Amino acid sequence: MKYGYFGDTGLKLSRIVLGTQTFGWSVDEVNAFKILDNYVERGGNYLDLADSYNDGASELITGSWLKKEKSRHQVLLGTKVFFPTGQGSNDSGLSRTHIMSSVDKSLERLQTDYIDVYQVHCYDRLTSMENVVSTMDLLVQQGKVRSYGVSNYTPSNIVRTIMHARHFGKTAISSVQLEYSLLVRSPEWELLPVCKEENLGVLTWSALGGGWLTGKYRRDKAAPKDSRAGVGDRWDDNEEQRGGERTYQIIDTLIEMSDRLGKPASQIAINWLLNKGAHIFPLIGARTVAQLGDTLGAIDWCLSKEDEEKLDNVSHIGMPSPYDFIERYTRNS
Numbered sequence: 001m002k003y004g005y006f007g008d009t010g011l012k013l014s015r016i017v018l019g020t021q022t023f024g025w026s027v028d029e030v031n032a033f034k035i036l037d038n039y040v041e042r043g044g045n046y047l048d049l050a051d052s053y054n055d056g057a058s059e060l061i062t063g064s065w066l067k068k069e070k071s072r073h074q075v076l077l078g079t080k081v082f083f084p085t086g087q088g089s090n091d092s093g094l095s096r097t098h099i100m101s102s103v104d105k106s107l108e109r110l111q112t113d114y115i116d117v118y119q120v121h122c123y124d125r126l127t128s129m130e131n132v133v134s135t136m137d138l139l140v141q142q143g144k145v146r147s148y149g150v151s152n153y154t155p156s157n158i159v160r161t162i163m164h165a166r167h168f169g170k171t172a173i174s175s176v177q178l179e180y181s182l183l184v185r186s187p188e189w190e191l192l193p194v195c196k197e198e199n200l201g202v203l204t205w206s207a208l209g210g211g212w213l214t215g216k217y218r219r220d221k222a223a224p225k226d227s228r229a230g231v232g233d234r235w236d237d238n239e240e241q242r243g244g245e246r247t248y249q250i251i252d253t254l255i256e257m258s259d260r261l262g263k264p265a266s267q268i269a270i271n272w273l274l275n276k277g278a279h280i281f282p283l284i285g286a287r288t289v290a291q292l293g294d295t296l297g298a299i300d301w302c303l304s305k306e307d308e309e310k311l312d313n314v315s316h317i318g319m320p321s322p323y324d325f326i327e328r329y330t331r332n333s
Contacts, residue, residue: 008200017044018035019048020053031287033061056105059110077110078115094132118149123157136148152321178205180280186321191322207273254268266294267298268307
């Protein structure tokens, strides 16, 4: 495994981080433990979670594994808050009430007394930026959170959040989680430059485009029945959202490279991301140990400049994330 410094936190993260959204969804506890064991054995040290993943099951499973393995100090925990965690009128969003309640529940499920990186999961138009910053600063002062960041924010909101914290002497964000892959390159327009200028650690969700960059989807062929698109249980990854001529041109290029290089398409796609900067940490998920191993293999070799340029060219125009994400998920009066 290779490591890099995570923004200005001083923390060293494995260059590939493990997402746990599948835990309690398509991966049961027994297999989740195997995936976690394998990830740590191979040098991985960052686990990405959220309080809303599978009604808290992701955090519960991870907490059980941490207790069983007595490995809390071997890994860094990052979890998130925003999406509904109950049926109550204040069980979602970024109000101080919801954040303070959610962090305590996350700590309980994870069986720990602190979270290394606490991120807001989506921009909330109905809660002031000042309220979010002051609440997160309070959690840092209380020791419940070591650092915090944002996810699915526009560049202007990232800058406003940073400037407010600095002006009023509050703890500022140290990380950003955003969608970035060969399929979604719009962060290059402004989000990634802002992160680099402000020395923010970057976690890239859906680094394999919900499975579309693994080689399992092919032009003019039905999606595998056990795939996300085949099952149809995640709107973001269905054919009507991910498919299209540009997507299949990218897939065709990945398949050609895979055949020529003898490397899985998933490794090529992750390798492309790793080459985009030492401050960028691709976030991957896995349903099996074998799947995890295939993807982690990307760390052991480097894509040539020529092949990187081919992928740059074929994937040139990106979708406008996180703007579409905010339109779909932020709260409106």
